[in-house]
Amino acid sequence: MNSTDTLVKIIMDRWNGAMKNCDELLNTLTDEQLAKETAPGKNRGIYLLGHLIAVHDAMLPLLDLGPLKYPQLAKPFLEEADKVATDLPSVQELRTQWNEQKQDLKQQFEKLSTSNWLEKHTAVSAEDFAKEPHRCKLNIILTRTTHLTYHTGQLILLK
Amino acid sequence: MNSTDTLVKIIMDRWNGAMKNCDELLNTLTDEQLAKETAPGKNRGIYLLGHLIAVHDAMLPLLDLGPLKYPQLAKPFLEEADKVATDLPSVQELRTQWNEQKQDLKQQFEKLSTSNWLEKHTAVSAEDFAKEPHRCKLNIILTRTTHLTYHTGQLILLK
Numbered sequence: 001m002n003s004t005d006t007l008v009k010i011i012m013d014r015w016n017g018a019m020k021n022c023d024e025l026l027n028t029l030t031d032e033q034l035a036k037e038t039a040p041g042k043n044r045g046i047y048l049l050g051h052l053i054a055v056h057d058a059m060l061p062l063l064d065l066g067p068l069k070y071p072q073l074a075k076p077f078l079e080e081a082d083k084v085a086t087d088l089p090s091v092q093e094l095r096t097q098w099n100e101q102k103q104d105l106k107q108q109f110e111k112l113s114t115s116n117w118l119e120k121h122t123a124v125s126a127e128d129f130a131k132e133p134h135r136c137k138l139n140i141i142l143t144r145t146t147h148l149t150y151h152t153g154q155l156i157l158l159k
Numbered sequence: 160m161n162s163t164d165t166l167v168k169i170i171m172d173r174w175n176g177a178m179k180n181c182d183e184l185l186n187t188l189t190d191e192q193l194a195k196e197t198a199p200g201k202n203r204g205i206y207l208l209g210h211l212i213a214v215h216d217a218m219l220p221l222l223d224l225g226p227l228k229y230p231q232l233a234k235p236f237l238e239e240a241d242k243v244a245t246d247l248p249s250v251q252e253l254r255t256q257w258n259e260q261k262q263d264l265k266q267q268f269e270k271l272s273t274s275n276w277l278e279k280h281t282a283v284s285a286e287d288f289a290k291e292p293h294r295c296k297l298n299i300i301l302t303r304t305t306h307l308t309y310h311t312g313q314l315i316l317l318k
Contacts, residue, residue, distance in 0.1 A: 004166060009293050010297065011169075013293070014302065014305060039198040118162055133160065134168050142173050146173060149305040154312045157201050
């Protein structure tokens with residue numbers, strides 16, 4: 001394993017660790033707890049759960065792994081703030097999608113090599129990527145990892 | 160810039176971005192807001208601020224950059240939970256330490272090269288590091304970055 005492989009590993013380990021922590025937390029929270037606000041007047045647990053699924057779903061086209069699987073989540077959980085949409089999916093539906101997505105991402109990510117992770121993501125042009133090689137697929141994983149831990153820090157307040 | 164340099168850059172950019180986000184948030188929060196609980200019965204802002212300084216201070220010996228600068232913060236903000244210590248420093252003192260530390264870490268980190276970041280951190284033995292090269296100094300930065308964003312997600316609830 002060369003030093004580039006080592007750094008890919010530490011980032012993927014951190015993503016997998018953050019997903020595991022959030023997943024274990026979600027399994028300890030009841031549907032009733034997820035229906036509550038994380039702090040008075042702030043986002044509810046159900047909104048954060050839907051938001052994480054929608055953000056992780058949006059990684060698929062960015063990483064050139066196919067189209068969105070849950071396009072219906074973009075409007076209520078990305079474009080709109082919490083408590084705007086009047087017909088959210090149930091916590092149970094979101095839990096099912098979280099679990100499906102967790103397995104799917106794990107399987108897809110395990111197939112990618114170090115050189116795949118260093119390829120450009122789809123939102124940057126080839127011309128820009130030649131000058132800015134840090135705008136690679138692995139950078140998407142890293143920014144989504146810190147996004148995930150940010151919201152996990154909020155979800156834990158529901159306990 | 161080779162691919163290893165690129166991955167060092169994406170991790171250091173993420174650390175710097177997370178520090179900037181937290182710093183800007185702290186500058187918008189008043190001392191009164193930081194004295195409040197992030198959610199009912201949960202950690203106060205002042206505790207999270209002291210906790211972040213203490214955790215970042217503990218990186219110095221781990222990265223072989225010298226001894227702790229704020230050893231007095233370890234007991235109230237690492238070993239003890241919030242509301243246990245009866246004589247915490249003031250929010251103003253913690254803000255001063257945060258600002259000093261922010262500059263100091265930035266200066267020290269800018270001096271490190273890619274090969275420095277790939278060196279073992281001080282909590283792993285040379286023997287273990289030979290088998291587990293991912294236990295490098297840069298991994299400390301990465302885990303502290305996700306720790307920082309986790310607590311930033313909580314601090315923003317004080318707004």
